[in-house]
Amino acid sequence: MRWFDLSESDRTQTRELSRIADDVSERIIEAFYAHLLSDQTAARHFRGADHIARVKQGQSRYFRELISADVDDSYIADRRRIGSIHERTGVTPTLYIGSYAYYLNKLALEVQQQMPEAPEKAFTLILSLFKIAHFDMALALETYVDAREETIKARERELSELPTPVLQLRPGLLLIPVVGTLDSYRARTLTVQLLEGIKEHRARAVVLDITGVAAVDSAVANHLIQSMAAARLMGAHSVLTGLSAEVAQSLVKVGVTGEALNTAGDLQRGIQLAENLLKG
Amino acid sequence: MAVTVPILRQGSVLIASIQEDLCDSDILNLQSRILEDVIKCRAKAVIIDVSAIGVLDSFGTKTLTEIAYSVKMRGAETVIVGIQPDVALSMVLLGLTLRDIPTALDLDHGLALIGGS
Amino acid sequence: MQAQEPVDSQIQAIRRDADVISARQMGRRLAEDMGFGRPDQALIATAISELARNIVVYAGYGEIEVSVVRQGHRQGLRIVARDRGPGIADLGSALADGYSTGNSLGLGLPGTRRIVDDFDIRSTPGEGVEVTAVKWRRQ
Numbered sequence: 164m165r166w167f168d169l170s171e172s173d174r175t176q177t178r179e180l181s182r183i184a185d186d187v188s189e190r191i192i193e194a195f196y197a198h199l200l201s202d203q204t205a206a207r208h209f210r211g212a213d214h215i216a217r218v219k220q221g222q223s224r225y226f227r228e229l230i231s232a233d234v235d236d237s238y239i240a241d242r243r244r245i246g247s248i249h250e251r252t253g254v255t256p257t258l259y260i261g262s263y264a265y266y267l268n269k270l271a272l273e274v275q276q277q278m279p280e281a282p283e284k285a286f287t288l289i290l291s292l293f294k295i296a297h298f299d300m301a302l303a304l305e306t307y308v309d310a311r312e313e314t315i316k317a318r319e320r321e322l323s324e325l326p327t328p329v330l331q332l333r334p335g336l337l338l339i340p341v342v343g344t345l346d347s348y349r350a351r352t353l354t355v356q357l358l359e360g361i362k363e364h365r366a367r368a369v370v371l372d373i374t375g376v377a378a379v380d381s382a383v384a385n386h387l388i389q390s391m392a393a394a395r396l397m398g399a400h401s402v403l404t405g406l407s408a409e410v411a412q413s414l415v416k417v418g419v420t421g422e423a424l425n426t427a428g429d430l431q432r433g434i435q436l437a438e439n440l441l442k443g
Numbered sequence: 444m445a446v447t448v449p450i451l452r453q454g455s456v457l458i459a460s461i462q463e464d465l466c467d468s469d470i471l472n473l474q475s476r477i478l479e480d481v482i483k484c485r486a487k488a489v490i491i492d493v494s495a496i497g498v499l500d501s502f503g504t505k506t507l508t509e510i511a512y513s514v515k516m517r518g519a520e521t522v523i524v525g526i527q528p529d530v531a532l533s534m535v536l537l538g539l540t541l542r543d544i545p546t547a548l549d550l551d552h553g554l555a556l557i558g559g560s
Numbered sequence: 561m562q563a564q565e566p567v568d569s570q571i572q573a574i575r576r577d578a579d580v581i582s583a584r585q586m587g588r589r590l591a592e593d594m595g596f597g598r599p600d601q602a603l604i605a606t607a608i609s610e611l612a613r614n615i616v617v618y619a620g621y622g623e624i625e626v627s628v629v630r631q632g633h634r635q636g637l638r639i640v641a642r643d644r645g646p647g648i649a650d651l652g653s654a655l656a657d658g659y660s661t662g663n664s665l666g667l668g669l670p671g672t673r674r675i676v677d678d679f680d681i682r683s684t685p686g687e688g689v690e691v692t693a694v695k696w697r698r699q
Contacts, residue, residue, distance in 0.1 A: 348698075355599050358528030365548055392540050393531040398524065398547035398556075464584075467577040467613070497602065498584055500609040501668050529602035537606065537671035 167298040169234065176291035177230050183277050184230045184270060191269045192219055192226075195262060205258060226266060229299060230292070242299055246306025250314065256304060267296055319344060327353055329360035335367045336437055342375035350386035357390050361399045368437040369394055372430050374405030384413040391424065400440040401425065404433030448473045450480055455487040456557060458550070462495050470506045477510055481517050488557045489514050492550055494525025504539040511544045522546065524553035569627030572612075574643075575620075580612040583624040590626050591637055596697055603675045604637055604695050610668045611641035611691055619645020619688060629694060636677070636696040644688040651683060 196219060200206045209215050225245075232238055249259055271289050278285040327349075330338045337360055341353065357369060371387070373379070379387070391401040402425040406414070414424070425440065427433035446469045451458045457480055459473060477489060491507065493499065499507075511521035524547045526534070534540070547553040570590065572583040584605040591601045608624055615622035622643025629638045648654045654669050669691075673679040678694040 354532060355528065355597075358531055361548065362528055365552070367548070367552065389532075389535045393528075393535040396526045396531040396534060396541060396546055397528065398526075398552055464581050466581050467616075497588070498605045498609050500606050500613070501671060502613055527602075529599045532599050533602045533606040533675065536603065536675045537610075538674070539671075 167294055167301070169294055169298055173291035173294050174234060176288050177295060180270075180274060180288050180292060181227075181231045183274055184226065187270065187273045188223055188226050191266055191273075192222055194269070195265050198265070199262070208253065208258075222262075229295060234295065234298070239302060242302040243306040246303035247310040249303065250307050250310035256307065259303065259307075260300060263296065263300060267293065320348075327356055329356055329364075331364050331366075332370075332434065335365065335441060336434075337361070337364055337366045337369045338372065338434070339369060340372045340375060343377070345373070345376045345379060345383050347382050347386060350383045350390075354386060354390040354393060357401075358393055358397060361394060361397050366399050368400040368402070368441050370402045370404060370430070370433045370437050372405045372433065373403065373410065374430065376405075376410070379410040379413045381413050381417045384410070384417045384419070388414070388417065388419055388424070400437065402427055402433045402437045402440070404428070404430050445469060445472065448476075450476060452480075452484055452486070455485070456554070457481065457484060457486045457489045458492065459489065460492040460495075460550075464497055465503070467502055470503060474506055474510050478513055478517075481514055481519055486519050488520045488522065490522050490524055490550065490553045490557070492525045492553075493523060493530075494527065494549065496525075496530065497527075499526065499530050499534055499539070501537060501539060504534060504541060508541060508544060511541075520545065520557065522553045522556055525549050569625050571623050571625045574612050574615045574622050574624055577613070577616055580609055580616060583612045584608040587624075587626045587637070587639065590628070591695075594628060594635065594637060594697060596637070596695070600695060600697075604639070607672045607676050607693055607695070608639055608641075610672045611639065611693070614668055614689075614691075615641060615643045615645070618648075619643030621645075622688070631696075634696050636694045639676075639693045639695075640690065641693075642688065642690040647685040647688055648681075648683040649685050651681060655681070 196215065200209075200215075209218070228238065228241075248254075270292070274285050274289055275282070327339060327341055330340070332338050339353070339357060339360070343349075345353070357371070360366065361369060371390070373387075387403065391403065394401045404427045406426060406428075425436060427436045446463060446465055448459050448461050448465070448469070451460070457477065459477060461473070465473070477491075480486065481489060489510075491510070493507075496503075507523060511523070514521045522545045523541060526546065545556060547556050570586055572579060572586050574580065574583060587608040588601050588605040591604045596604065608626070612624050615624075620643075622641065622645065625640040625642075627638050627640075629636045655673065656670060669681070672691075672693060676693040677696045678692075680692045681689065682691075683689040
């Protein structure tokens with residue numbers, strides 16, 4: 164709040180606007196929706212007249228609170244809630260700030276017109292209103308962005324849960340091509356798939372190809388090493404192929420040396436190496 | 444209720460098939476019997492089949508390692524076979540890797556490994 | 561640990577090494593009932609095995625308690641290992657890899673800590689040890 168230079172006096176000031184605001188809010192909102200619904204993209208957000216009426220009501224309450232509600236914890240919580248609703252329902256920042264700007268402009272004009280005897284006073288009142296409005300928008304947008312990040316993370320998680328195929332190249336030799344993001348969760352799932360695959364196919368060698376993996380941090384590198392160590396306990400050799408320079412570095416960072424690990428530059432050579440290991 | 448693990452002899456190979464989870468004293472008992480049999484039978488290799496075991500913790504792993512090392516001192520090889528996927532994962536996460544001890548998927552693979560060496 | 565109080569719990573007294581097996585079977589059964597996958601069941605059984613063995617080796621007598629705990633939407637299996645043995649004078653060393661005063665690899669406690677999600681150990685020299693470990697179920 165300090166960042167927005169908000170103080171109790173701003174609130175007192177804007178409350179003086181409530182008479183004018185109450186008077187004109189409805190009109191501004193009506194005009195705004197007429198303007199909004201003329202735009203096809205925006206109109207798509209609404210499911211019929213009922214919905215529009217409900218949203219208008221909400222908006223009118225929103226603006227009433229903007230003018231006169233105490234800026235306390237419950238106000239802040241409410242503004243945050245609105246941000247997350249917007250994220251969920253697809254109300255973009257452009258739409259949100261656009262409608263806000265529309266309202267503020269119209270209201271400022273009204274205030275100016277209705278207080279011709281005290282233009283300076285009107286200006287101060289409007290400044291206070293703008294301060295609170297900006298604070299308000301910041302809250303809603305911050306929450307919007309947070310909610311957005313959550314959604315994106317959830318999607319990434321879905322992507323990372325894509326099953327990894329375990330292919331049998333020939334009896335005793337498996338190929339596991341790993342594609343996509345490899346986070347710790349998926350790396351662990353991969354380990355289990357690898358080990359189950361060894362048992363199911365009675366494999367004696369496994370080629371783990373990570374050419375299609377975007378990035379490997381040290382935690383994931385650790386998982387890979389653990390997978391290969393566990394495969395070894397089950398009696399299977401494993402070969403890691405498709406290491407980018409970055410991945411090779413991650414592996415070295417977690418203390419892996421080339422000798423402890425069978426690696427090959429590309430898939431072709433990886434399979435060759437696995438064949439040789441099978442021959443013993 | 445002590446569990447005695449059967450140790451079978453097949454040519455110069457001894458096969459110990461553990462049938463159920465063993466407590467520490469059963470494992471120690473197995474350890475001493477394997478060593479006695481290796482000497483008695485002049486065995487060239489020992490296969491320990493752990494496929495029925497659901498948990499191989501630090502003590503179990505340490506004892507298996509000791510068995511393998513002492514068998515080696517008698518000039519014979521030890522192969523641990525049948526470590527299950529979930530057991531293998533738990534062992535690795537615990538930091539137990541049976542370093543330098545040959546492993547195989549099951550008894551067949553274990554016998555093949557010995558035959559080839 | 562901020563986990564709520566357990567709903568129901570089972571206890572296995574630990575007096576000799578055969579009890580170690582009973583304790584881990586008890587834990588595995590509960591893990592299975594709770595819907596943990598096979599790998600996690602094995603991890604839970606292994607953790608119990610390590611903790612129960614510590615009781616046999618260092619304290620001689622104690623107990624393993626397993627219970628279901630909830631935290632928000634999460635459900636977890638909690639293992640409590642308690643004994644009235646001599647306690648651990650130097651917790652820091654006991655949790656470091658490779659440290660052992662008894663007949664083990666010295667991977668017992670640090671290893672157990674690695675395979676569970678939450679781990680807490682309290683010990684007063686002369687009054688025993690209480691280890692609490694929780695494995696959370698993946699949503």
